[in-house]
Amino acid sequence: MRLAELDENQLLQALSPYFRHNQETLVGVGDDCALIAAPDSQYVVSTDMIIGEQDFKADWSRPWQIGRRLAMQNLADIAAMGARPTALVLSLALPNELELDWLKSFYQGLDSAAKQVGAVIVGGDLSRFHTLILNATVMGSLDGTNACTRDGGEPGDLVAVAGHLGFSYAGLDLCRQGYAQDLSALPAALRPLAAQCRDIFKSAEPPLAQGPRAAKAGAKALIDTSDGLLVDLTRIAKASQVSIELSIQALDQAMAPLRPLADFLGKDAKEWVLYGGEDHALAGLFPPDATVPKGFQLWGKTLAGSPGTITLAGTKVASQNRWDHFGGTHE
Numbered sequence: 001m002r003l004a005e006l007d008e009n010q011l012l013q014a015l016s017p018y019f020r021h022n023q024e025t026l027v028g029v030g031d032d033c034a035l036i037a038a039p040d041s042q043y044v045v046s047t048d049m050i051i052g053e054q055d056f057k058a059d060w061s062r063p064w065q066i067g068r069r070l071a072m073q074n075l076a077d078i079a080a081m082g083a084r085p086t087a088l089v090l091s092l093a094l095p096n097e098l099e100l101d102w103l104k105s106f107y108q109g110l111d112s113a114a115k116q117v118g119a120v121i122v123g124g125d126l127s128r129f130h131t132l133i134l135n136a137t138v139m140g141s142l143d144g145t146n147a148c149t150r151d152g153g154e155p156g157d158l159v160a161v162a163g164h165l166g167f168s169y170a171g172l173d174l175c176r177q178g179y180a181q182d183l184s185a186l187p188a189a190l191r192p193l194a195a196q197c198r199d200i201f202k203s204a205e206p207p208l209a210q211g212p213r214a215a216k217a218g219a220k221a222l223i224d225t226s227d228g229l230l231v232d233l234t235r236i237a238k239a240s241q242v243s244i245e246l247s248i249q250a251l252d253q254a255m256a257p258l259r260p261l262a263d264f265l266g267k268d269a270k271e272w273v274l275y276g277g278e279d280h281a282l283a284g285l286f287p288p289d290a291t292v293p294k295g296f297q298l299w300g301k302t303l304a305g306s307p308g309t310i311t312l313a314g315t316k317v318a319s320q321n322r323w324d325h326f327g328g329t330h331e
């Protein structure tokens with residue numbers, strides 16, 4: 001059945017299995033607003049949208065993967081404040097010819113990501129448009145800890161990263177080179193890694209639990225790598241008024257698993273790791289005596305150099321944003 005055959009109430013009824021309650025939900029879907037408990041007297045909130053063809057392709061990704069990606073990239077922003085996601089609202093512009101099954105599957109993906117961290121969908125808005133425009137807004141609780149903003153770092157801090165780096169860009173390159181669905185034309189030895197990269201590109205797997213864990217371990221600043229490691233490290237370095245020195249060993253370690261695939265596709269694993277966006281890894285600045293949580297890799301340290309400068313083994317590296325929708329060198 002196509003959406004054109006349904007009114008908004010019928011659509012919402014069809015999606016109702018995905019409107020769950022958690023302990024923060026005082027009023028969920030169905031009233032003018034949701035009513036969400038915020039025991040801390042403060043909460044974190046963020047929003048992010050994705051647009052068909054520009055941020056995903058409906059013929060590359062299954063609808064549940066698109067839903068999961070939209071949820072995950074929003075949830076990652078909450079994790080990047082050291083917080084726990086509690087509730088999501090969605091604003092969706094949908095073409096008339098879209099199948100109801102597509103939309104249900106999309107919500108299944110959203111819900112699967114939300115479930116992973118105990119968050120629920122509590123509201124939204126539906127509109128018709130010829131292009132898919134999918135927006136989520138997410139709220140979260142700090143559970144009594146301090147928010148890990150980008151500006152808390154100082155010279156001498158440890159720089160550590162949790163999550164995948166470059167895997168999403170590798171997945172994008174695989175899709176661009178015709179491997180969006182079928183990997184059988186790849187050498188057998190590369191297929192498991194290729195499948196992992198492709199899945200991370202299509203649905204994103206940020207280390208959501210590491211945000212609150214990092215906050216508890218004393219992280220002074222956190223950011224998620226939506227636009228690429230160097231761009232996002234530059235943001236945290238500028239906000240914290242420090243420079244960052246990265247280690248070659250950390251880069252080599254991050255590149256190692258991706259190298260065979262990069263070589264096969266004629267791509268550069270270093271480019272994937274340093275400039276690839278949408279991995280939503282968590283990069284943090286920790287005090288020099290901190291024990292960084294398991295799952296965080298040490299990447300370097302902050303220095304009192306020119307704010308926002310990133311060096312790799314002493315040499316300044318450029319951090320141009322490949323993914324700036326306004327005026328950048330967006331591909």
Ligand SMILES: Nc1ncnc2c1ncn2[C@@H]1O[C@H](COP(=O)(O)OP(=O)(O)O)[C@@H](O)[C@H]1O
Binds near residue numbers: 047048226
């Ligand atoms: N249209 C907008 N109106 C108000 N604030 C915005 C708008 N777009 C982005 N921002 C804010 O600017 C900051 C940077 O945005 P963005 O680069 O999208 O962050 P992120 O990479 O974490 O999603 C965020 O604090 C965001 O809330």
Ligand SMILES: Cc1ncc(C[n+]2csc(CCOP(=O)(O)OP(=O)(O)O)c2C)c(N)n1
Binds near residue numbers: 055276
């Ligand atoms: C079809 C397609 N082409 C290219 C990309 C890659 N891409 C699009 S936007 C983006 C960066 C992040 O997007 P943005 O909207 O800037 O996210 P934010 O920084 O707001 O979290 C990347 C890597 C993609 N996801 N899909």
Ligand SMILES: [Mg+2]
Binds near residue numbers: 047
């Ligand atoms: Mg954004």
